[in-house]
Amino acid sequence: MKAAVLNQIGDGELDVRSDAATTEPGPDEVRVRIRAAGICHSDLSAMDGTLPALAPGIMGHEGAGEIVDVGAHVQDLQPGDRVVLSFVPPCGKCVCCLGGQPYLCEVHTVAAFTSPRFLVGGEPAFGFAGCGAFAEEVVVPAVGANRMDPDVPFEIGALIGCGVLTGVGSVLNTAALTPGATVAVFGCGGVGISVIQGARLAGASRIVAVDPITDKHADARRFGATHTTTPEGLDELKGEVTGGRGFDCAFEVVGRSATIRAAYDAARRGGDVVVVGAGGPEETVEFTAQELFVNEKRILPSFYGSCDPRRDTALLLDLWRAGRLDLDSMISDRLRLDDINDGLAALKAPGAGIRRIVTF
Template sequence: MPVVARAAVHTGQGAEGLEIMKVTVRDPGPGQVLVRMGASGVCGSDRHVLDGDWTLPSPTVLGHEGAGTVELVGDGVETLAVGDRVVMTWFYPCQACSNCIQGKPWVCTGSRAGECLLPDGSSAMEMDGAPAFPYLAVGSMSEYATVPEQAAIKIPDLVPFEVAALIGCSVATGVGAVVNDAQVIPGRSAVVIGAGGVGLCIIMGLALAGANPIIAADIHPESLELAKRLGATHTVISGDDLPQQIRALTGTGADYAFEAIGRPQSIAQMPACLTSGGTAVIVGLPPEDSPVHIDALEMAEGGKRLLGSNYGSTVPARDFPLLAGLYLNGKLPLDELITKRFELDDVNDAFQLMRSGARGRSVITF
């Protein structure tokens, strides 16, 4: 029987905040599982939807960083069983397109996650008999969610739900940007612009990779203090003079620069922060229609590279268990990343805290 769940719903353009409403979550069909949510991260991508920066079908059940327990499995499910603890991936792969076949699910061309739909083109959620759309086909700010089997990755039971939820987006994105995309070489210098949730995960990834020095740049001193605890060796206050500050610390500029905010002005600063032959990585996602001015001559003459990082080039079935193992072995201090916990009823307070520039990550617990 379908379950009725309480969920944080964005009713559409012009809506002020989220409403806690009841949604009907259907039983899992073939190749699908029903998950009882244990925790959901509060991510900047959710805020983009809430603030009208991105256009999505509505009503939208927000949340895409989720972890929980499998409650039911549909026909044909082979990798999961009732009782398994799972992390959700917000970009389930179709497993059939050329990119998936080549082992690049982060650029899958057959997934319907961006439409907030299951592979068959339907939604697993309803409100008052009409479809509701779980954000990125997850909708983790709901007590229950039905997702494709490949969107739920089993992890060890010892990983707390609130930590597991963050592995599904910010941790995989940040660490993956370092390890998979930039392929950082030990001993090389790096600057991270933006010490929010994803930026802090980039810093942890850089520490894991052996980068040195690791420079965190942000406008909030409290965020920079947390960055130091998570691996930054130096901190600077961001401003128009950021490239000069980076050169003062490194001599000729950093070998790597990561932008983790999605702010066009700071993305444009990255090439000037680099030494010759350096690599700039765009990790933060800007609002729609936000072009960035880049000095192409400087890039070419300096032999500099500009990379776009989508989900840290993550292969969820491979990488989520690896990240969970690094956490359990003390290599990724993810507990320190969580600085505030909210009940579902207080979800709007969580977003207001994010807008105020709060350090670390907030999570919704169920």
């Protein structure tokens, strides 16, 4: 089968090969034929070493497809079921899962770094984030394959698998945003647009999208932002929108120390700062003990939208079906697996669309 392989960390392009294969599904695993996979900036971050990944490995973690085979112990999925992949499958038994934080479950995440589920040229290879969605088929834990109805397009399911769950979840789960809140969103890529949509769903009164690339501002407004600005214009707009008080909630969706600090400064005293962006270990942020004490702003990291992928995948599909979550318009382009490197390169181009989908 075909797969896009990262031969070693630091490679700028993926090697599309035809000599890949999956391992056989274990008792609690399923084999999924991938039908659509989103190209996420986290794939680039894994390729350059910013995020942890193993090589050789199959990239891609935002995918949807149909079950073609199930392990002996799998009872709630069967061949033909349409599913959305989750890169943090909850085991349901650990302290995090039992404590209501399944997005922090480490059981299957650790296994993804120790158990290769692919063979490339006969040699073991890993799937990025336990998935490897830039392949025609994957083998994943059954709990990492969330069923969706037969009428849901695979492209829609793929979007939900990472970017939309992360963005909307950061609003509804991590921040638990209240109606009428004022919001600033730093970064208007695919996850940032999902944050904007989440803020609109939650009933935010004003949503300010902040991005230095002005080409992204029209998209931000189309998906729910009430105001847009570059970072240089934020102070003036903060005065106009909040009377200088600051925003009730500021979302950072870039993963850079400068934007995390800017989000903190944009939030009001007693407000929330939600860090959604996946930054590297070199991105450090400095605060004084006094400002933390006096301002009492809550800094809330949001990993995978603080979601329960089983619950929230179904919720977001219901919102999409009801017309309250616009996922179709987030798709900027569709391409073949053979053109994956073109799609990755486009992520680096200023203002070049929201989400690209590889279709199989």
